[in-house]
Amino acid sequence: MRKDSTDKDLKPMSQTPKISIPIKWDAKACENFSEEKLLLYRSNLLGSDLRVTNYGGGNTSAKVMMKDPLTDKDVEVLWVKGSGGDIGSMKLDGFATLSMDKLIALKGLYRGLAHEDAMVDYLPHCTFNLNARAASIDTPLHAYIPHKHVDHVHPDAVIAIAASRNGEAITQKVFADELGWIPWQRPGYDLGLKIEALCKAKPHLQGIVLGGHGLFTWGATAVECYENTIKTIQKAQNYIDSKDQGLCFGGPRLAPLDEARRKEFASRFMPPLRGILSKQNEKIGHFNDSEDVLAFVCSQQARKLAALGTSCPDHFLRTKIAPLFVDFDPAKDSVESVLASLDDALERYRKSYEAYYNRCKHPDSPAMRDPYPVIILVSGVGLFSYASDKATARIAGEFYVNAINVMRGAAALDEYVALPEQEAFDIEYWALEEAKLRRRQA
């Protein structure tokens, strides 16, 4: 037996540092900023920390009084992150601007859940000042919250609660009457109306947890909104830390290879893997063997949790619902043995993805995506992610690290639950449609 797999090395990962999310607001840096510049400043700060929101995930808004260019009258304008982009790196031109009076008038056109998607087509008619940035599907969620400044983010700590079997009860326990709860529902017009109704029924709320999804928070000013968001996430994190016994994912099942041998494994594993994964579309790989990843892939529950799939809807398009899990035991197996079984493993994955597509597709669903996995987890070694370019591959890996953090938090609190398969499919393939639209607009 090799040194790196002896039982004495199987230490529980108990020394998880307590996570602290700093408040970075610097009043001096944003002195004399206009409301829209303050919104941008707040957005960039929030997006600078992946624990606050994943890359490209979440959106921010402010309702700002502006002069209508035709009438010269003061009107209320919703500035909200538009379709595409990332709040961490966006610029002012990343915001869509819409007239609030028109958004409110839209309510008269809504005919119910079956006609949700038609509402998206009305959004361009609400545009203020000929802004070319397309409004996103999340726009009604921001518009109808009766507060000036609104943040929607996907923080690992809050999604851990939102993806727990008893998420509503845990939200109540941690936040009492500060936060409301809305069970999972695909983002869209109807969810916007539900959020508004809850805000009006409980005007004391400081935010809302969306089951299986993320967080809405707000404030009367940009800085109040920002601080509310960060403090809410920190409170969720503190609660998870207080419950985390250190035995993450049921404790270790095997010890990882040492670093040099992980790198050697990756250098021999990745070229043939890339060859098979590129059968339909050419791919580039990225390797991540950070401590968090290793704690997960080497754990007792990794295979079971990985098969359940991720929970935050943003993840589906980037990572697919579930990764391929490759069982590698450094004590018994070699790179050669893993490579010998790789063809079969990928073929099984391809078939199961095809079966999932056929089970869940609607008559008007887009064609099946490339059926090969995006994320490949190898126990003892780490996480491999593949996409059409290096940056996308790296970002897909980062998304899965977010998913690992969520699963870890949820497992410490309660029991992790993934979204139902059909919901996940609808998001994955609807998001695909939206991505296509976005490209057309670009």
Ligand SMILES: [Zn+2]
């Ligand atoms: Zn979201």
